[in-house]
Amino acid sequence: MSSPFARSALKANTLMRAGGAPMKKSGGTSLNGDARNDLIKKVLFDAPARPPVRLSPEEMTRHETIERAWKLVRQQQKQEQTEGLARKFEMMRKANAELEATSAQLFKHSQTKERHAVFPRQLRTLTDTPPKQIWNYRQPAAATPATKA
Amino acid sequence: MSFPRVVLRAGRSCSAMPTRAFSVKSVARNAAEPTYKAPALGVNKTFDEALKVIAEDKAKRLADIKSMEAKLAQLVKAAPSAAKDTEIAALKEKIFKQEAFAEINEPEIQWQFKNGKVDMSKAVFRYMKGKQFQRETLPVIQQRTTQMFVTPDLLPAFTPSVNVQLDFGAGSIPAETKLADGYFETGSYLLPGKTINEPKVNVTSFHDEQRYYTVALVDPDMPDVENETYKQQLHWLITNVPLSATQTEVAKENADVVLSYLPPHPPKGTKYHRYTLLLAEQPNGGQDKIQMDASQISRETTLGDLCSHFKLNVKGLTFFRQVWDKDVSRIFKDVLQQDEPVYGNQPKVDELLDETGQKKKKFIHM
Numbered sequence: 147m148s149s150p151f152a153r154s155a156l157k158a159n160t161l162m163r164a165g166g167a168p169m170k171k172s173g174g175t176s177l178n179g180d181a182r183n184d185l186i187k188k189v190l191f192d193a194p195a196r197p198p199v200r201l202s203p204e205e206m207t208r209h210e211t212i213e214r215a216w217k218l219v220r221q222q223q224k225q226e227q228t229e230g231l232a233r234k235f236e237m238m239r240k241a242n243a244e245l246e247a248t249s250a251q252l253f254k255h256s257q258t259k260e261r262h263a264v265f266p267r268q269l270r271t272l273t274d275t276p277p278k279q280i281w282n283y284r285q286p287a288a289a290t291p292a293t294k295a
Numbered sequence: 296m297s298f299p300r301v302v303l304r305a306g307r308s309c310s311a312m313p314t315r316a317f318s319v320k321s322v323a324r325n326a327a328e329p330t331y332k333a334p335a336l337g338v339n340k341t342f343d344e345a346l347k348v349i350a351e352d353k354a355k356r357l358a359d360i361k362s363m364e365a366k367l368a369q370l371v372k373a374a375p376s377a378a379k380d381t382e383i384a385a386l387k388e389k390i391f392k393q394e395a396f397a398e399i400n401e402p403e404i405q406w407q408f409k410n411g412k413v414d415m416s417k418a419v420f421r422y423m424k425g426k427q428f429q430r431e432t433l434p435v436i437q438q439r440t441t442q443m444f445v446t447p448d449l450l451p452a453f454t455p456s457v458n459v460q461l462d463f464g465a466g467s468i469p470a471e472t473k474l475a476d477g478y479f480e481t482g483s484y485l486l487p488g489k490t491i492n493e494p495k496v497n498v499t500s501f502h503d504e505q506r507y508y509t510v511a512l513v514d515p516d517m518p519d520v521e522n523e524t525y526k527q528q529l530h531w532l533i534t535n536v537p538l539s540a541t542q543t544e545v546a547k548e549n550a551d552v553v554l555s556y557l558p559p560h561p562p563k564g565t566k567y568h569r570y571t572l573l574l575a576e577q578p579n580g581g582q583d584k585i586q587m588d589a590s591q592i593s594r595e596t597t598l599g600d601l602c603s604h605f606k607l608n609v610k611g612l613t614f615f616r617q618v619w620d621k622d623v624s625r626i627f628k629d630v631l632q633q634d635e636p637v638y639g640n641q642p643k644v645d646e647l648l649d650e651t652g653q654k655k656k657k658f659i660h661m
Contacts, residue, residue: 204334207402208342214400215345218352
């Protein structure tokens with residue numbers, strides 16, 4: 147019963163002994179004294195092959211029907227998702243069209259983005275020992291470089 | 296699972312049975328056609344739920360079909376316009392697909408298709424057969440046709456939309472090239488002795504309505520010695536063949552035979568001949584009938600001329616190959632009643648010898 151597992155474990159053991167490692171308790175073929183390695187080697191080298199799944203024609207029909215029904219369900223879910231997205235897009239498009247008809251300036255403002263937006267410099271760094279007054283609500287807004295110019 | 300079976304077998308062998316080798320009952324059971332047996336319910340809950348899902352989906356699709364058919368009826372009544380025809384065609388296509396998808400997931404339909412019990416009047420089977428043709432048969436036909444140059448030589452490259460198969464009778468196909476459905480693979484070699492009689496032409500078209508087709512068997516590899524090339528020969532020509540999804544056989548009774556079947560006869564000394572059977576749809580979507588008189592058509596008419604003159608649209612194609620055999624001599628003697636031609640290469644002329652066979656003289660005597 148010389149499985150690859152047993153053979154490789156023995157070889158490792160002899161190498162270790164030659165290298166000066168201390169002898170372990172008898173019957174211990176564990177590498178580096180770790181029993182988990184034995185289990186890993188057992189699973190890798192000694193595990194038997196699983197038998198193939200055999201289905202009778204009736205069971206095969208059941209399996210195929212189940213697979214088809216599942217595909218149908220996923221198809222229906224995807225269809226719902228796509229339809230929902232399409233509805234949302236249509237509402238957004240209508241809203242934008244109405245805004246365009248209402249006010250050109252507001253529409254332009256809604257469609258464009260601030261290109262020179264910068265990190266908000268008034269952000270307060272968080273501390274472990276904050277002051278009693280965190281934020282002064284009555285303080286007027288500080289002038290930003292953009293508004294200054 | 297295996298244990299009960301073993302017990303059963305032991306029981307049978309031990310029982311006191313009469314010493315008859317075969318009983319009528321057992322023979323009948325073996326010869327009986329397989330019938331569909333629905334899987335039992337209550338064994339697998341997921342399966343029961345799957346059936347419910349499929350039934351719900353079918354109901355939804357049938358309701359959709361009803362609304363689409365109502366819309367179609369309205370469209371047909373509406374005023375004619377250029378866009379209307381395309382709309383009607385698109386709607387009909389949608390209805391066809393919905394009819395197919397409503398039933399395709401049912402286990403009984405799947406079993407019937409796998410066991411060949413196909414009723415082509417139902418949309419679902421037409422759809423499934425169409426898909427099978429596209430995925431399995433068509434790539435082989437295309438590959439063989441391009442590999443053996445049938446398409447540039449006989450006609451320009453096209454995608455067949457109709458499946459044609461020839462049946463020369465039992466024993467005509469060598470075992471290696473026989474397909475699962477009993478027909479030969481496109482491009483197979485057939486023996487001349489087996490193709491003397493007319494074949495049965497089986498056509499799987501996927502359209503519901505009846506259309507008229509022209510069937511032609513052409514040999515593009517007959518040697519043309521004067522022009523040092525090859526010429527085509529028409530072996531068989533039948534027009535006004537009515538075909539549809541349910542009408543699959545080419546029957547001479549309903550059609551007009553212009554040129555009767557001439558058995559393939561590749562002469563000795565020529566390479567393999569590609570005997571191509573073509574199915575061409577007649578003009579106006581296959582609704583027009585053609586009149587061909589014997590003065591217009593001969594065995595030397597090329598396929599290109601035939602198609603351009605009568606406005607035919609080639610839709611299906613199959614071919615087989617043949618090489619000279621002793622049976623070809625028999626065909627020439629009995630069927631064609633001609634002298635058998637034997638072709639060969641020109642005799643090799645040695646350029647270094649003159650007419651008398653002597654070595655050519657380099658110098659002349661002054």
